[in-house]
Amino acid sequence: MKEGIYYDCINDFLNKNRDIETKKLLLVAEYTNFELKKLESYSGEIIGAVVPFIVYNNEFFNKGIISCDLEEENNFLLIENLKEFSIEDSFFKKSKSLVVLVDGLSSYISDFLDNLFQNIPENTQVIGGGAGKMTFERDPVIFTKNQFCKDSAIIISLNKKLNLGIQNGWEYLEGPFLTTNSEKNILKTLNFKNAFEVYKQVVEKDSGKKFTDDNFFDIAKSYPLGIIKYDKEVIVRDPIFVDSDNNMVLVGDIPQNSTINILKGKEDNLIKSSGIATKKAMEQIDLNNENYCVVVFDCISRAIFLGDRFVEELEEMKKNINPSKNLFGALTLGEIANNGDEYITFYNKTCVTGILC
Structure with missing residues (x-):
């Protein structure tokens, strides 16, 4: 997966990606004027999720799109029904890390993550979050070019190493x-x-x-x-x-x-914790390696709690990465992460930073 790119609307995304066939992950902010039918004009495969806000550097938006190119060898899987599903072990054959997006208001998240853990190779690291809307309505929020789904999830298998930082500050x-x-x-x-x-x-x-x-x-x-x-x-x-x-x-x-x-919570402690999460993730990379990207899944309720100061949380993360790198991701309804062979955990009110390298 490559570094995310911000677009302010779906038409902007389509206009700048004409005649491109790359597989893409889209994170779509809740209030974006988003018609699934428009994606049919894109030549490649698309998977995605609707989230309360998207993050790009030290800004966050309730309208707009983050687009991430997937590499040719990256596989993705749509789980249409979290209650009844199975995963073939072969899907994870070359996995070093996974990005997982799940319906954040589903009642079956824990069962799904337990099942996922039983199937992935040892030491596979996982990052992701819960899709959904701030209305807390049970709308379909996971999508492909052809359908919207609820009680569903997306799994993206990557051949890149993932370094994680996880902090909450409460x-x-x-x-x-x-x-x-x-x-x-x-x-x-x-x-x-x-x-x-x-x-x-x-x-x-x-x-x-x-x-x-x-x-x-x-x-x-x-x-x-x-x-x-x-x-x-x-x-x-x-x-x-x-x-x-x-x-x-x-x-x-x-x-x-x-x-x-x-x-x-205390505002200052939450802001500091996001910087600690990013610093911990960055400490694990080779300083000579500049071929990495920085993705964040941060809880929407942290942003609500911090109000106008939430920008400080993003700035705290940004100052801990190379200035040439873009911070991108989403504010989510729950965050997903593990550490190597530990169980995959569904967090709330937590900042999860990942370095893909």
Whole structure:
């Protein structure tokens, strides 16, 4: 996969890629005037995803397209149904790394990533994110030239090495709590009490704000949940709304009997964490190698939390790479990454930087 190029609209992309047959990955910002039928005029193969925002250097856009050329030997696979699918081992025969884009609001993400992990070669590294829209509507968001799909995913097999940096910057507020009843991405009870009531008590006390029928996400964006893993890593989960049964709906699964903390954020720490992620990824490359590209999948809720200061987060990443290189990628509904032979993890509110070299 080559360095991404920014286009402000689909017509601009098509006009500048006439008579080109290269396989391409497209990241399309949510408010782009995007008609799938127009892609039929492109001669090569296209796969892509709709995301809340695209990133290009120290800017982010809710309209526009990032186009990434895939090399001839790069294979891609469309998983049309995350609930029922199989992957042939032969697809990964030459894989050194994978880019994975998945429907970020699907209930089957964890099952899909577990299945994927069982099939990929040892030490294959993975980066990606959750496609979707800020409306949180279950619209189809994964596409080819011919179709839009939901509950689906794209897997791109690359023969390049991938170096990863993963950071979130969120801090402990209250806990631990035991998840006593959950179902995929729906959290029902903590310590045998209604999860929202437990969460509400802690968050209202700390924030000085009261939850109403229409302000849940405005408050919750600053107070994610952290699943505590056996190695003390914290996997952040983003609460996005409360359903009609007073259960908390999250981006990504939360296993029953898991231990969680309620977290909170400080703007400066989040901004610094993105720079640390980029620096960690860059530390792993050969300084004499200039043939690399820098891709980022950063959580949309970090941008919402930081507001006008989110540009500082992008600038923090950009200053840690060669000035001649473009930073490109997407703000996503969840981020995907692993480290070599570790399980593939679906993160929330996390900055994942990848160096493909």
